[in-house]
Amino acid sequence: MPQPTDPYEDDLDDLPPAQPVHYAEQSLLGALLLEPERLADIGDLDASQFGNHAHGALFQAMLTVPPPDPETHRSDPAWLNTVLDAARPHAPGLTASYLHTLIQVCPWPRHAPTYARMIRADHARRTLLMHAERLAQTSTDTTLPNPAASTLAQADTLGQFLDTLAGQFAPHPGSLPRTSVPGTPAGHSSEEALDEERLLLATATAHPAELKNMRWLQPDDFTLPLHATVWQCLTALVHNGKPVDPVTVLWEAQHRGLLTDGLDPSDLIALVSAPVGSPEYWGERVLQRALLARAFDVGSRIAAYAHDPANTPHQLITGSRRALADLTALRTRWQHTTATAPPTAVRAPRSPAVTRAGPAPRTAVPAARALR
Template sequence: MNPLLGAEQAVLGSVLLDPGQLSHLDWLAPDHFYRPVHQALFAALRKLQNDGHPALAAEKSVPLSWVTDAVDEASLHVRGLTAVYAHTLISACPRPAHAPVYGRMVLEGAIHRSITEHAIRLHQAARADALQGEVEGALHYADVLTGVLSDLARRWGTEPRPVAPATPPATAPAAPPPVRADQVAEDERFLLAVLAEQPSAMDEVVGWLRPGDFADPAHGQLYRCLGALHHRGEPLDRITLLWEAQRRGLLADGTLSGDQLTAICDGVGPGSAEWLGEQVMRFSVTRTASTSARAIRSLAENEALAPGRLINHALHALGPLDEVRTRWQTANGRQAPTPTAPVPSPDRPPAARVHAALARSTPRPVSPPLARPGSAPTPAAARPPSRGHS
């Protein structure tokens, strides 16, 4: 039997045997079940609980009406459910008192499934934006995925924080061929030509455009050479650019060739470095979103990965997209939104403890966080997430 199917049947069977178990499953929602018939039945049981069904007050045996009323209510929303299947669920439950454990198994399956679905949507939105030359769809679904991860972390009972996996996912699919590759390559070559022939144009893009934003690694290395010359205040033309490329070993290792660099510089015409840089950045956003989505999907499809680690690894995979988004907003003259502080709830850890945990997991380039005398900081990746429910 599929373990997830067995867990769904067991949790429903335990509630049919003991209606009081519903009070220990407040964190479990109907849509956490995979099968529609299980979703409808759990929603029906929850409705009977809210309506104050007499079975909830039964001290000894549970009346048969608890089962029949649940089946009748669920049958209004799904087809094929009979009392026979309800008794099958009852026989599938080893111990009714283990309902919270069975429920956590259902929630764990829902976490993997939900993250997979939202990662697929993010990937599809990124591909669609790349075709249309837009970024808003990908950024919207990235925000949706972030919100889903935060909600799942709350339900699972862990603090959402980006944590890098010990090893990259072994089953990560290969990157698909770039969308509109010819147009993107042409924009990159044109931008490099403008920057080589108009040294002052570097000031328009150097603050937010990075070598990694170029789809062609050779173009990214050439932009790195331009940035180095600009940073050192040295003259910038095709000769100094060729010399810088040679000093960095780009000609010797075959990354660039003299003919390739000459072809880029000879094709120069009037153009706006800022506009061309935004075109490169636009595709960088969608490409990064697609890469993050594939990485998250690969993580979510690993059933051996614990939910807390899956959520935190998925947040880490969204980090590069957040960094590119910030620079994209800078290029468009928009200020990046300031993250709001989380509002502590009564069943969450104290705010001081959460703040300390976040401080330990956030890099501080200027000064290290304060620590209590005689204690050593614990690496964030080495602390397993809490799994407790209140």
Template structure:
């Protein structure tokens, strides 16, 4: 049994039985339905309502033959496979037509999971393409689209979009780049570290916006931490002081770094711009972080146990690392920082929120069982308190 399919059938059946239920489903769109025939049928019912179909104003609790027939004919113009008997299956699948908003909320919940998954896949594909081309614009564009989609879905669901970390935080494996791409990134990182270690004042060009996590190689991350520590303390930087700092941190004894690796980096120095090389390193960090964020969002969206509000807020949190590295990449290139779009309340928000189950009104005092006050004089004394 597929609960989402049952919900789609129930919401369509409720509208076929009682056309007036459409006024309570204005926050639900045809695209929120998973099956194409359901999308076409819901769009057809809305189109008939907008044209002033007589069944809408009839206020009947039984299906109108013309309403059902006209809906099938209208939807049949846009989709194949819709038979004249299928609406009767939909009607029989609806337990109570007045529960249409709740059925619609179930449909919207399924649509939220599918849409977040779809845009996470697009972001991942764009990140891989940009990594191969040495660009970042495609990944950043799709990240912005995903953030806007999350905000729109939050307003439709009736909640405020805000980043919230999941508990526990899922561990996302790093993206495995191609051999050619990995070699190119490693060369850029080695060349940058060589320039930083040998050229006086080179750290001043990158220290404000380049972070150790922007390096793909763990050994290169630790070496950049060593360089940053020397720079922070105002000590001279060269291959000897770098080797000493690495030794003090235990990098040569725990296997993180070997003396040969350090020698290769320091002996491979040549003419180069630390700022230009650092920009290449942080550019690869943008695409790598975008790929990791996309995989984390997709993993969240595929978890059907997550409520839509949780999914949206956890997905926004997963995009946080990408926002951080993007702002530093913009600083490295002298670009203005992106200003987040203000959240504009949507009229559909209140209606979708009201579609949630509401507590039943409390019965009057006279109808409550055992509501008569009991005199303290007639109560039996508790044991031990006589």
């Protein structure tokens, strides 16, 4: 039988150990309680940058209450009581004994500017983590009406935050973060993504002339290596001016070694023999999915950096900027592809058989289901 729970017992012994920034916050507050005049030396620090809510409330009270005369403060605790009274409405758990504890644990009050820098650095790390996680979440939010635009807007917000950090922390030589980053999640290779790639390959085989204007789509944008190689077969045939149909694609695939791994030629022919809609429509779908997958990977990588407290602000800025750069090339291709033509431009009419108006119906490709 399970042992009864003692209502007077608590789980405080099971709490995780305090992080280093907790001691930095205590030391800074102790220094300011002991020598309030050092508030002028700690630079631009905000109460919201404290990880502990009570510490932030106490710091805000110090900013609100007029500072005491240094000589009077050495012998009169009136200012301490005033600060405590101002902070308690926002942090009822604060006590006079805790204020004295803060004073006792402060090693050196003259190190207050250094403690403040530690607090700013940890707040920067936590805020970067929030932006990175938001980028990853936005890229996988299926309820958004325009997921690509929302994701890129979040990437811009993250980039702007990095620019702000760069202005707050002086650059210095240092290595990139050594944090291990998560691998690409398998969730991006969904059945829907594979269906869209199959429909693109089949439709491109039926309308190869349109591939000349689709250089914005690259093999790396495909989730399945087989599909990427078949796309290379198609673009090579078009580039060389050769006829394109399921049989010629099969012949090109043979020269690229696709049939040496047990792939049945009939399955490959079936893969490129059921066109629906237009190549550009499905190409944009594939490119958007690649963009969102890349944004998810970038957000996850930056989040891994920010989760690791061993990284300095400089390492976080450098590593995060390099991660965002991996999104730039794909982003440029996406924006070039989806850019709205000027009002004066007249686009050539499209064949009704390959219209891009609205999503084309999803058509199963039974014979190609095994090509996964």
